[in-house]
Amino acid sequence: MSNSLHKPGEIAVSVQHLGLTYTTTIDKRPTLKARLKTMGRGTKQTRVVRALDDVMLDVAYGSVLGVVGANGAGKSTLMRVISGILPPSQGRVEVYGKVSTLLALGVGFSPSLSGRANVYLGGLAAGMSSQEIENHFEEIADFAELGDAIDAPMRTYSSGMYARLAFSVAVTVRPDILIVDEALSTGDARFKEKSLEKIKELRSDARALILVSHALGTVRDICNEVAWLHKGKLIQRGKPDEVVDAYASFLQVGKSAAINEDV
Ligand SMILES: Nc1ncnc2c1ncn2[C@@H]1O[C@H](COP(=O)(O)OP(=O)(O)O)[C@@H](O)[C@H]1O
Ligand SMILES: [Mg+2]
Numbered sequence: 001m002s003n004s005l006h007k008p009g010e011i012a013v014s015v016q017h018l019g020l021t022y023t024t025t026i027d028k029r030p031t032l033k034a035r036l037k038t039m040g041r042g043t044k045q046t047r048v049v050r051a052l053d054d055v056m057l058d059v060a061y062g063s064v065l066g067v068v069g070a071n072g073a074g075k076s077t078l079m080r081v082i083s084g085i086l087p088p089s090q091g092r093v094e095v096y097g098k099v100s101t102l103l104a105l106g107v108g109f110s111p112s113l114s115g116r117a118n119v120y121l122g123g124l125a126a127g128m129s130s131q132e133i134e135n136h137f138e139e140i141a142d143f144a145e146l147g148d149a150i151d152a153p154m155r156t157y158s159s160g161m162y163a164r165l166a167f168s169v170a171v172t173v174r175p176d177i178l179i180v181d182e183a184l185s186t187g188d189a190r191f192k193e194k195s196l197e198k199i200k201e202l203r204s205d206a207r208a209l210i211l212v213s214h215a216l217g218t219v220r221d222i223c224n225e226v227a228w229l230h231k232g233k234l235i236q237r238g239k240p241d242e243v244v245d246a247y248a249s250f251l252q253v254g255k256s257a258a259i260n261e262d263v
Helices: 032-037 075-083 115-125 130-144 147-151 159-172 189-204 216-222 240-262
Strands: 011-028 043-060 064-068 090-095 099-103 177-181 208-212 225-230 233-238
Touching (some): 011 075, 064 240, 075 090, 075 099, 075 208, 159 177, 177 189, 189 216, 216 240, 225 240
Parallel strands (some): 043 233, 064 225
Antiparallel strands (some): 011 043, 225 233
């Protein structure tokens, strides 16, 4: 499809003092005593999670930002806010381009429909015309390496097949900004290699990419900058080697602390 209209170095995404709080109402299973008190009605409790706290970031066209951090750090929440799926609780996110988000396990596909039908739906949702999808269909199907399974319902797909098709659709729509949230981890080594080549190709075409990954080797190789999130806060941001080294030694310390606790 068309070349990027953006110049390398132009700002693609700007995240300013971003905060996000989840408020969930949970039904507390009442104890017998409490149940007698409330005449059988359950009690509701609110659980408040501060998933992002004063995060500052920007991503330039022609670059890949890596995002690392332990589980629950707020990485996926940050991706949802940048994608426009969640509104910020505080601060703001400015996005200068069209975002395509590849969440783990290709959320958005309809499992009862075939891979082929989902490619059309996904392409239309991403703003392609049906003619454009038609023109790119073979390319998408070939890249995903599904063979005849492209016409089988997606509920029969393995997680790897699902991920391959999701990645293939996401890169073919040629978004200005592509977000990949741990979606490469399900593929096999060879497909991962192929996907990384595709990411480099998009980067050199002045697209902007955000890659959330636990594969620290990949993050070092492919990213121009890395951000490390922990409990909703941006701990460090900078050159891949520096940030990955700091995060890796934090993980080591965490591990030995856990071992010490076990003793
Ligand atoms: N939909 C949600 N409702 C309530 N809490 C959530 C929701 N999604 C995530 N959280 C909480 O927000 C925090 C950050 O989660 P997440 O962004 O998924 O982290 P990560 O992707 O880094 O593992 C976690 O404490 C998680 O439990
Ligand atoms: Mg996540």
